[in-house]
Amino acid sequence: MRIEGGCYCGEIRYVSNGDAQASVQCHCRECQYITGGHPNVLMIMPLDGFKFLSGKPKEFKRNDLENSMTRLFCSKCGTAIGTRNPMRPNSIILKVGTFDDPAIFEPEIAIFTSDKQKFHYIDDNVKSFDKKP
Numbered sequence: 001m002r003i004e005g006g007c008y009c010g011e012i013r014y015v016s017n018g019d020a021q022a023s024v025q026c027h028c029r030e031c032q033y034i035t036g037g038h039p040n041v042l043m044i045m046p047l048d049g050f051k052f053l054s055g056k057p058k059e060f061k062r063n064d065l066e067n068s069m070t071r072l073f074c075s076k077c078g079t080a081i082g083t084r085n086p087m088r089p090n091s092i093i094l095k096v097g098t099f100d101d102p103a104i105f106e107p108e109i110a111i112f113t114s115d116k117q118k119f120h121y122i123d124d125n126v127k128s129f130d131k132k133p
Contacts, residue, residue, distance in 0.1 A: 003045065005098040007079035011055040014081070014098075018049035021091055023105060027120055028112035034071070034080055039120050041096040041105060042083075050092045057081050069093075109133060 001020055006013040021044040031040035057072035070084040083093040096105040110122045114130040122128055 001104075003043070003094065003104070004100045005081075005094070006100075007055070007074035007077055007081060007098065009074065009077035009079070011076045012057055012074050012079070012081060013053040013055065014051065014094075015053055016045045016050045016092070016094060018046035020045060023108045025107045025110045025122070025126070026112055027110060027114075027116040029115045031112075032115070032117070037117070039110070039116075041107065042093050043096060043105065044088065044091050044093050047090050047092050050094075 001016075001018065003016040004014070005016075023043050024041070026040045026042065028040075032038070034040060055074070058075040060071045060073070062068040067086050069086070072081045072083065073079060074081065079098060080095050081098055082095055085091065085093060096102050099105070107123070107126050110116075110126050110128040111132055112130070113122065113128045116122070127133075
C-alpha cells in the first residue's frame, strides 16, 4: 500500500509504503484532546517505508508520562501528522486526515471505548475494546 499525504498548509509532505499494521479508531481521552473532541482515526505503518518528502515536523512529547508518545505536527498550520510510539519503534502512526485520499481508511478496531463520548460513532462491524485488545 502506498499512502501520500501532508499537512493543511502544504509545508509538510510524506509518503508511506508497506502493509498497514493496523487501522484504528481510538476514543481515549488523550486523543480527544488532540482531535478537538472526536476519536482519532489512524493507520499504523512500517517506519522503514516512510519518509518526509518536504518540510520537517515539530515534535512534542510529555515528560511527565512513562513511555510517552512523540507527536509530530506542522509548526506552521498545526496539523497533527502522526505519532511515534516507543513501544512500536519500527512503526509510524499516521493520522488519516492527512492522507491525500482518506477514503482508503477502514477501521478494523475501536479502542479505549471506555472513554467514548455519546456523539462518537462506531460501526457495528468494527470490533470494540474498553482499552487495548
